[in-house]
Amino acid sequence: CLCLLFTLCGPVCPLYAPTPPRSAFSVARTSTMMGHSSRLQDKPPLTFDVEYVNIGGHFNKSSGLFTCHFPGAYFFAFTVGKHPRKAVSVKLMTGKGEVQAIAFDEDTSKRREMQSQSLLLSLHRGERVWLYSQQDERYAVYSNQGRYTTFSGFLVYPDPEAAPTSQDRTQL
Numbered sequence: 001c002l003c004l005l006f007t008l009c010g011p012v013c014p015l016y017a018p019t020p021p022r023s024a025f026s027v028a029r030t031s032t033m034m035g036h037s038s039r040l041q042d043k044p045p046l047t048f049d050v051e052y053v054n055i056g057g058h059f060n061k062s063s064g065l066f067t068c069h070f071p072g073a074y075f076f077a078f079t080v081g082k083h084p085r086k087a088v089s090v091k092l093m094t095g096k097g098e099v100q101a102i103a104f105d106e107d108t109s110k111r112r113e114m115q116s117q118s119l120l121l122s123l124h125r126g127e128r129v130w131l132y133s134q135q136d137e138r139y140a141v142y143s144n145q146g147r148y149t150t151f152s153g154f155l156v157y158p159d160p161e162a163a164p165t166s167q168d169r170t171q172l
């Protein structure tokens with residue numbers, strides 16, 4: 001009987017351990033995205049078509065948006081391909097369009113190359129994270145079935161208030 005077990009071991013009983021927050025994604029693109037100049041001021045997210053992992057379902061590959069469900073410290077990493085004769089400029093964006101980091105290569109040679117970036121970010125609930133590729137004809141993100149372009153992120157440490165407090169556990 002669980003009631004008896006709980007009486008015996010109380011809140012330290014492993015049967016009553018709360019499920020830790022889980023949030024992790026890893027996605028790839030299998031096609032190139034060419035930049036296009038636009039008079040619009042919007043900065044559309046880079047989208048993806050391959051999903052390796054999407055634990056919690058917090059990343060939407062069609063929209064390119066990650067939405068934080070558990071406040072805490074998150075690790076993000078992305079690698080982008082440079083298209084022949086184009087430059088590459090991809091920014092990691094949060095919130096209302098704040099730039100957090102950039103992967104950049106101004107080289108417009110015919111070479112294909114790759115650039116990457118990684119960082120930890122402290123996110124609040126509902127905050128969004130996405131990649132923005134410079135919308136200009138001089139820029140492109142290269143990829144193909146070899147999956148040059150990937151984006152990954154995961155929760156490292158949830159904020160203390162996101163986890164049940166010892167008081168919450170006592171009330172179980």
Ligand SMILES: [Ca+2]
Pocket residue numbers: 105106107113
């Ligand atoms: Ca280069």
